[in-house]
Amino acid sequence: NAGVTQTPKFRVLKTGQSMTLLCAQDMNHEYMYWYRQDPGMGLRLIHYSVGEGTTAKGEVPDGYNVSRLKKQNFLLGLESAAPSQTSVYFCASAPGTGRGVNQPQHFGDGTRLSIL
């Protein structure tokens, strides 16, 4: 089982360029999440999804868009990259029962994104 796979692992962009980060999970999880991790800031939620075709904003959604056309994939897009978006991006998934019982989130190994 691969778990949660993020593509690419590293990327350097110029200001104003666009790109899409891909997250794929093979655990048949309902919930998926995108976080960014910055030094001293912990993990901050960007967007999340409770199922195929649904998305919602998290704590720091500005400058990002997401799509979940297939249950196993969650895409994070940067339409016009800015230096402030230089960060490490993590995708996570969870079974998501919706019945009051929390399930642990499983994380990928991240995408390191630098914007010049």
Next chain:
Amino acid sequence: QQQVKQSPQSLIVQKGGISIINCAYENTAFDYFPWYQQFPGKGPALLIAIRPDVSEKKEGRFTISFNKSAKQFSLHIMDSQPGDSATYFCAASLADRGSTLGRLYFGRGTQLTVWP
């Protein structure tokens, strides 16, 4: 407003010693408190978790102590080893029901170094 506050930011412990990381929260509706461990270049991985109906949970050398009245919880690592050197995140979550989606609120992390 930061939902979960974590301290210290960094911690250095001698091999065989006890590592203690503390977290505090405000929202009394939180009912799931996981700890995540992250090694360099990797994503966070669930280490241990507790629910507010118990005051302590132990798994091997790792123990969570939970004080509901003080709205605080802590991670204790007994007999700390160099292999425990990592970044540790506490988190809190509302119950996974409908709109709350089991969303995790993370502390800012503690970088633990265990000297041999």
